[in-house]
Amino acid sequence: MRKFLTFFIIPILASYSTLQSPMAVEASEVITADLARADGSSAGVATISQRRDGVFLRLSALAPAAGTYGMHLHAIGKCQAPDFASAGPHWNPDMKQHGHDNPMGAHDGDLPNVDAGADLKIALEYKLTNITLSGPTGLLDADGGAIVIHEKADDYKTDPSGNSGKRIICGVFKSVKRN
Numbered sequence: 001m002r003k004f005l006t007f008f009i010i011p012i013l014a015s016y017s018t019l020q021s022p023m024a025v026e027a028s029e030v031i032t033a034d035l036a037r038a039d040g041s042s043a044g045v046a047t048i049s050q051r052r053d054g055v056f057l058r059l060s061a062l063a064p065a066a067g068t069y070g071m072h073l074h075a076i077g078k079c080q081a082p083d084f085a086s087a088g089p090h091w092n093p094d095m096k097q098h099g100h101d102n103p104m105g106a107h108d109g110d111l112p113n114v115d116a117g118a119d120l121k122i123a124l125e126y127k128l129t130n131i132t133l134s135g136p137t138g139l140l141d142a143d144g145g146a147i148v149i150h151e152k153a154d155d156y157k158t159d160p161s162g163n164s165g166k167r168i169i170c171g172v173f174k175s176v177k178r179n
């Protein structure tokens with residue numbers, strides 16, 4: 001039994017420290033978005049941190065039901081309920097089509113689908129590629145940027161939004177730290 005425990009506890013501790021490590025690495029720039037539902041209630045928070053080892057998105061949110069949801073960075077920092085159309089199209093500085101499975105894709109704002117289990121929680125952190133936070137081609141350009149969660153999964157290929165349906169959660173990114 002002791003051997004069994006040792007075998008399983010070490011990987012758990014290892015993954016825990018991996019999750020915690022972002023806070024230990026000093027971030028040069030952090031932007032954060034309070035997430036809201038169409039009825040105005042809070043749905044969680046999203047944070048993007050520019051660090052020495054890359055740019056990382058961390059999301060902690062509550063979905064309306066267990067399931068898989070499309071999620072993107074959108075071009076305009078405006079979340080006007082109830083349809084959040086104000087957030088504009090996917091963030092797309094390179095003028096590509098939607099989706100990593102689209103030969104003409106993808107938008108820089110295209111992100112992997114997120115999953116919520118029975119507890120409705122969506123919690124993740126991953127490295128973003130092809131992202132610049134500030135400057136004229138950055139996510140936080142003159143009209144800002146937002147993160148949007150959709151009612152359905154993204155099929156990763158149908159232009160312009162992966163058939164992911166209505167926008168159900170939206171958050172405007174705000175700069176919280178600059179060194």
Ligand SMILES: [Cu+2]
Pocket residue numbers: 071072073074090148149150161
């Ligand atoms: Cu979207």
Ligand SMILES: [Zn+2]
Pocket residue numbers: 072090097098099106107109110160161162
């Ligand atoms: Zn897209």
